[in-house]
Amino acid sequence: MSTPVIAFFNNKGSVGKTSLVYHLSWMYADRGLRVLTADLDPQGNLTSAFLDDDRLDTLFTRERRPETIFGCLQPLKRGIGDVALPKLEQINDRLALIVGDMALSTFEDQLSEAWPKCMDRDERAFRVTSAFWRILQDGAQDHQADMVLIDLGPNLGAINRAALIACNFVVIPLGPDLFSLQGLRNLGPALRTWRGEWQERMQKNPAADLSLPPGSIQPVGYLVLRHSIRLDRPVAAFNRWIARIPEVYQECVLDHPGEAASSVETDPNCITRLKDYRSLMPLAQEARKPMFFLKPADGALGAHGNAVKSAYSDFLTVARTIAERTHIKTP
Ligand SMILES: Nc1ncnc2c1ncn2[C@@H]1O[C@H](COP(=O)(O)OP(=O)(O)OP(=O)(O)O)[C@@H](O)[C@H]1O
Numbered sequence: 174m175s176t177p178v179i180a181f182f183n184n185k186g187s188v189g190k191t192s193l194v195y196h197l198s199w200m201y202a203d204r205g206l207r208v209l210t211a212d213l214d215p216q217g218n219l220t221s222a223f224l225d226d227d228r229l230d231t232l233f234t235r236e237r238r239p240e241t242i243f244g245c246l247q248p249l250k251r252g253i254g255d256v257a258l259p260k261l262e263q264i265n266d267r268l269a270l271i272v273g274d275m276a277l278s279t280f281e282d283q284l285s286e287a288w289p290k291c292m293d294r295d296e297r298a299f300r301v302t303s304a305f306w307r308i309l310q311d312g313a314q315d316h317q318a319d320m321v322l323i324d325l326g327p328n329l330g331a332i333n334r335a336a337l338i339a340c341n342f343v344v345i346p347l348g349p350d351l352f353s354l355q356g357l358r359n360l361g362p363a364l365r366t367w368r369g370e371w372q373e374r375m376q377k378n379p380a381a382d383l384s385l386p387p388g389s390i391q392p393v394g395y396l397v398l399r400h401s402i403r404l405d406r407p408v409a410a411f412n413r414w415i416a417r418i419p420e421v422y423q424e425c426v427l428d429h430p431g432e433a434a435s436s437v438e439t440d441p442n443c444i445t446r447l448k449d450y451r452s453l454m455p456l457a458q459e460a461r462k463p464m465f466f467l468k469p470a471d472g473a474l475g476a477h478g479n480a481v482k483s484a485y486s487d488f489l490t491v492a493r494t495i496a497e498r499t500h501i502k503t504p
């Protein structure tokens with residue numbers, strides 16, 4: 174039995190993917206689930222949200238970086254073996270992290286080369302292409318995880334293709350802007366192409382003992398994050414883009430052109446509209462905590478106290494909706 178893997182992905186940058194994965198990981202763990210969270214973005218922002226500089230310095234200066242995602246890939250990458258078991262960074266009893274690494278980007282070329290070679294029944298190509306899936310599942314088993322959440326960088330490159338075929342589900346965070354809509358128009362067809370190409374390749378696997386991802390990448394829905402709204406622009410400027418999301422999502426991501434919901438409020442594909450938490454977010458980053466765990470001692474005083482409570486209830490709602498849609502026990 175494999176553990177469900179959920180990616181948070183949009184090829185548009187800075188929409189709030191990493192912040193969402195970080196907060197949901199804490200939320201699910203707080204509600205009793207065992208969570209493995211994996212940083213598959215070479216930028217490493219999820220990792221630096223969890224770990225302080227001293228810890229990162231220790232992890233990154235160890236020879237061959239055994240505790241990072243890059244360390245897991247090293248034997249395979251160097252052609253001297255297969256993926257190594259991930260060494261998980263234990264954040265608390267229920268929450269564990271697969272540490273990200275900037276050097277992950279050096280794996281991109283091998284992933285690009287492996288993709289067409291799978292069509293030639295090349296075993297190494299299958300080992301390379303399925304590496305993320307196998308690392309995530311090994312880590313999930315080790316941690317006895319109920320779910321795996323993964324954070325990805327904002328592009329449609331070979332790392333994200335391999336990472337996404339390792340996912341059962343994908344959640345799409347969006348900003349209320351033209352570029353997010355454009356991102357959806359590229360993302361939907363890319364997911365379909367990758368899913369189809371992987372189904373074709375899977376038939377050609379020469380190694381019966383090799384565990385391969387199912388490559389379902391089922392879209393769970395989208396969230397509209399409003400923090401990127403420019404306050405100097407009139408409200409109508411971003412409402413215009415928000416209004417188009419249901420139709421573009423239905424047509425480009427679900428591949429069902431036709432009648433879409435008339436607004437994100439009535440669209441069943443919309444998980445939520447998440448507000449701009451403004452100064453609560455930098456306070457949380459400074460305290461290295463999710464916003465909903467901030468205390469007065471962290472600077473969450475006065476009105477911030479209410480904002481902390483409302484952040485807990487907002488993220489719990491998101492967590493529950495995603496759990497329902499991915500058939501994970503409701504937190
Ligand atoms: N709901 C929110 N309220 C306030 N600020 C937010 C919110 N979500 C994200 N931010 C801020 O917006 C910025 C971008 O967020 P984040 O890094 O999560 O985006 P991303 O989509 O992961 O970016 P990238 O594409 O570079 O990986 C960060 O400074 C973050 O603190």
Ligand SMILES: [Mg+2]
Pocket residue numbers: 190191192214218324325326
């Ligand atoms: Mg990010």
